[in-house]
Amino acid sequence: MAMTAQSLQSLLVQEPSVVWTDVFSDVWERMSQPVSGDVASEMVRRDKDIEGLDLVLSSAAWDLWPHFEACAPKTSKALQDFWSASPGSKAVLVLDALSLREAPWILQEAAKRGFKVHGGRATGSALPSDTTSFAKELGMSQRSLLTSGQVGSLKLAGAATALFTQPWLECANTLPNHPDLFVWHDWPDSLMHDLSGPGPGLRQLAEDAKTVLTGDDFWTFVERLATGRRLIITADHGYAASGQFSDVLDQEQKEYFQKTFGAERFASSADKAQSHWLPPVDLPLTTARGDYRFALGRRAWSVQGGRKNLSHGGISLLEVAVPFIELSRAL
Template sequence: MTLPLALITTLQQAPAEEAWAALFEYAWERCSQPITPGKAAADIAKRDGSLADVDHYLATADWELWAAYEASVPRTAQVLADWWQAHPPGRAVLILDACSLRELPWILQQAEARGFTVQQAQPTGAELPPNTTPFANALGFAQRSALGNNGGNNGADQGHVFPGARTESADLPWTDAAALIGAEPDWVFWHHWPDHRLHDHDAPGKGLQTLTEEVEAHLSSDAFWAFLERLASGRRLVITADHGYAASGQFPDSGKAEGELLKARYKSGRAVASTEPPGDWSPPIDLALDSAHGRHLYVNGRRKWKSQGGYPTLTHGGLTLLELVVPFVELRKVP
């Protein structure tokens, strides 16, 4: 698959903010379409592959755009803060850890079928690096666990962007999570699914296909939507994520010399805090970027290498669209 000429022209000629908007729109268009019944794994694999050309273009021809990412995209944390401030009490936020654009179609399709209306749906951007703690920090929390058991109101994290909200961070079955939702007007629930399952789908013979099967089962289940209905009862509900993930098991292998540097620097990861310069390759195999969360080195694009125990099949932290672009969906329950 090749990139549309209009997109290439925008990337080459438009200001960084317009270029990033075009990239987000392109990813959204390809990932938001309804899933073909009985063909979820094939559809998701195809969509993932359709963005490989964009990632390749960014990694080899337009990597300078990454330096402008933070200042150019609608960052999820800021969009959430603005949304919270714009509405009166009667608000709920569900953060699904590592929910990428791949999961978006089930949310949109099931919402309509289950009596919800979509108030808005748009792509937003993760923090740099696209990991859990930077997102928590951007929201005003020291870490994800700070939200647990209403920790957002224990005095230690009162500087967060959700003043007045009851907070929770948990990895519970949906039915048990729903039982935690009380009558408080404002709620923020950070659920650890699907992030905590990425490693479980990292074994040989597993990966994106088996994760997709699990995602379809969860996001189409009565239990999940009963949980959402509890959150949305008397409240506006936003569903979003801290970051996405990469189907890294499908990435091409790096050459020997490149792989040795990447293995030594990143082990089996995708980003590392460092003041060292990036590798001396052109196009670059990694990039040094400064962000609100400090200076990090990042793996540039879709690449993997041999590492002890095998390179992860599913991971996050690097510079590809599906690691960084996440859904931001506001729902209301139809009375």
């Protein structure tokens, strides 16, 4: 049974690690179910379904966020645990900005195409929920280091590395010849940024993502990675369908967001003072990457040129929770 906002509130007397574990388990259960019917409408519905949890986490339970990095089930730690516990050949595929919305297609198609699904769950991004934060958690100063073919500081020892932006079949044909692989592709982040301006936003992204994740080219690439290896498919961060967030109506708050964040949902800031509103409208957090302020909850505001329909970097659930799926394919 799905966790409700009320049942989440009843958990607040427990330790933050327990609450974050339960929240991530619940969000995975909701978002990973098979998709039927109109894809765009279903993704909008599922996004709306998470709204109640985001509301509690930005109001009664906002003080859970300072515990997020220490207590949520982190993707970077899950990858390191997988790497050290897997004695045979192994691979990791990071799909940039893959969110829990896209997990059902991977699970459904893997089973159809003869892959063995060993497990799936939700794990957490670094903060801010962007590419560089995740790269740093894995021992790299930036993602571009992966183009060297091997990164000595990478916390997945001995992995051959690749960073791809090309079509899937080209990627499949240019994988490093090595038993252990760490591969990063810039899809769907590249698509998300293309659709971030005015327009259909989440609806178009949902349809385009389904086309890719049910297509032969993508699965040829996955087959090359998974054959003879245990493969993890995961992401550095998710994304927010910020075009569906409610507008900030209070003029003072709107001006505060515009001045503090511009068009983004986080900002580097050494100012650790709480805003004077209660519950707060944003949070100062000291993260592993430094001091930042984060817009709290599903709030939206306009800036010159409009506002983003799709975005990431913030602390809504579908920005910070990503799929962590383990597959294999027999030789």
